[in-house]
Amino acid sequence: MLRRHPWIFPASFLLLPLLVYFTFVILPTLNSLFYSFTDWVGYGTDYQFIGLANFEKIFSDRLFSNAIRNTAIWLGLAMTVPTLLGLALALGLQGKRAINTVYKSLFYLPICLSPVIIGIIWVWLYSPKLGIVNIFLRTIGLGHLATAWLANPNTALFAVFVAWAWQQTGLNMVIFLAGLTSVPAPLVEAAKVDGANTWQTLRKVIIPMLRPSTVVVLALTAINALKSFEIIWVMTRGGPFNKSDTLAVFMYSESFRKFKMGYGSSAAVILFAMTLIIIFLYFRQTARADELYD
Amino acid sequence: MTKREPPTPNPSPKMREGLQDPNADFAKSKRGESDKVHWARRLGEALRYGALTIVLILFMVPVYGAIVTAFKTQAEVSAGGYWTIPRSFASENFARVMDPDAGNLGLYLGNSLLLTIPASLLSIGLGTLAGYGLGKYRFRGDGLLFIFIVAGMFLPPQIALIPVFRLMNDIGLYDTLWAVIIVHTAFGIPICTLVMRNFFQVVPNALREAALIDGANEYSIFLRIMLPLTLPALAVLATLQFTWIWNDFLWPFILTQKAESRTIMVGILNLTGQYTVDWGGQAAASLIGSLPTLFIFIFFQRYFIKGLTLGAVKG
The missing domain is CATH 1.20.5 (Single alpha-helices involved in coiled-coils or other helix-helix interfaces)
Structure with a gap:
């Protein structure tokens, strides 16, 4: 439909949603930017405009650089582990066989659970004495590896990550499975007839064809990873010794625990900037993928 | 070979x-x-x-682990750990967490329903309007407007946390469910607009043209012809929005305080703080809190999964 319409019709449909969206999403986003230049404490209207002081301070804040380090580890793990696992599961379970449908449903199950509940359940799994992780390690004779996973500074971040990945894997699998339906079966057959083994077919045919899905998975996982707060808060509150304190947790504690809202806003702005970089890369990749496949 | x-x-x-x-x-x-x-x-x-x-x-x-622990008595948990099959299926954990004098989850479940249902309906309604405006009309800047709305899907909630907290304080909605309803309605608009625009774009224009010739106006076309067609898309969005909003913790955690406006996820986390060693209670609470989304997952999985891929692949 290329004909243009009098603006009054689309406007009448768009006005209300745009108003709500602008007031409660866009305006607060811009406002955050504003607060990041102030020293607002979270109550009252008394605050000073302090320019870039928050940002100067934040880049010399040891808690902040610690949060950045943890976020980098978290992001690195998030982009690899659930992506590969989700891809492997999708490849193993593609097709409409009854058993595949059942397996798929069970792998999807964590997606519909709240991060709060996932966090609570995984806290028991990691419980030092009675948790199944340590029980399992002791049973197979690796009892010396058993530790208080969430209280041990060396393991806390990774332990929380595993719980997070438990949910993210299913989500990635959904996207990869959708992508696999667009890989033409004759192409895969042709590769096999030409003598390619399973591994070669996978590497040279299926994975290149899955490129658009892979880009989506990586972008979504990265964004999810950056903003994930709930599961970390539930499991460790960023501890022990801030070892699982990511940028999202840092932003919350500075703003709502220490009532440094201006300072917290600057952390939120940095988090937002990181998301923008991912979105930018994502759109560039999808544009490139469109060129490839159109 | x-x-x-x-x-x-x-x-x-x-x-x-x-x-x-x-x-x-x-x-x-x-x-x-x-x-x-x-x-x-x-x-x-x-x-x-x-x-x-x-x-x-x-x-x-x-x-x-969650299921078997929920049905065990305290004594059985402390005697044998969480991983064995419960000897007698006890319901005392469920009773305790639902009891208004103990866990009080009944109140929080009600609050979550009072939040999730209106917020889902409102975000879907607004998304349907916007999706129709963008999917069926061509006008200057429509593509840009679409990107502007869909971009909201990628916003980390942290960027709006402090200003929304302040705004809700200023307009006197802090510590009410309304605050959370409004936020979820607004943050749901991008995904709902995306799905509905994509849906309306593939509805044949002949339907519209025919109705126009029959003398229908733009709004009666939307209400009488387009809306009835959208049921599958609405089902997709309903499952998605209900699940996200029900499961959300961050917004109610920031925007509410008193028990009367506490949602289920905040309530469950509070419970784990109060009863740190009550594993049976925590497990029962987790099951209760997951029942509505599990119900959707079991009975409307097709729509739910479709929504996930729609939101992901086209976004």
């Missing part, structure tokens, strides 16, 4: 047979190969499903 047979000086009976009927030989060799391939494939499949089953069992351990 078929191995070529080495040339033999004396044609074997088989080859002679083959020369008489080339297809016979081909068929035979193919059958012979396919037996081998058949077994290799069988073995490959057995290995594949073996591996998948092991991963699945590992994957289901947390779910299993």
